[in-house]
Amino acid sequence: MNFEELTQHFVLIVVLGCLVIGYIIKHASFLKRIPNNDIPVILAIVGALTNGFVGGFTMENVIYGAFMGLTSTGLHQAFTRFVEGTKETSE
Numbered sequence: 754m755n756f757e758e759l760t761q762h763f764v765l766i767v768v769l770g771c772l773v774i775g776y777i778i779k780h781a782s783f784l785k786r787i788p789n790n791d792i793p794v795i796l797a798i799v800g801a802l803t804n805g806f807v808g809g810f811t812m813e814n815v816i817y818g819a820f821m822g823l824t825s826t827g828l829h830q831a832f833t834r835f836v837e838g839t840k841e842t843s844e
Contacts, residue, residue, distance in 0.1 A: 767803045767818055771796045771825035796822035 775796050778784050787795075800822020801815045808814040 763817075764804055764807055764821065767800055767807060767821045768825050768828070770803055771800045771822045772829060774799055775825055775829055793823055793826045796826055798822070800825070 775792055778787055778792055778795065779789070797819040800820070801818040804814050804818025804821060805811075808818075
């Protein structure tokens with residue numbers, strides 16, 4: 754797959770929306786019962802639905818939307834690791 758093809762389907766609003774929703778799920782006190790392992794799945798579903806609304810409900814748009822939801826999870830983790838620093842333990 755060529756990355757130029759991926760950038761044609763990349764919708765910044767979907768990624769930012771998923772990033773905000775993931776942050777709310779992670780830090781809202783009334784949503785603490787949602788396990789951290791479920792957040793990427795929730796964001797993949799939200800990204801698929803949101804990109805379907807933005808670009809039309811085609812299989813391609815839904816798949817790219819799910820990818821963008823998962824990308825927002827990775828961006829959050831990368832930013833958190835960058836700000837907090839890596840926490841490596843040497844044994």
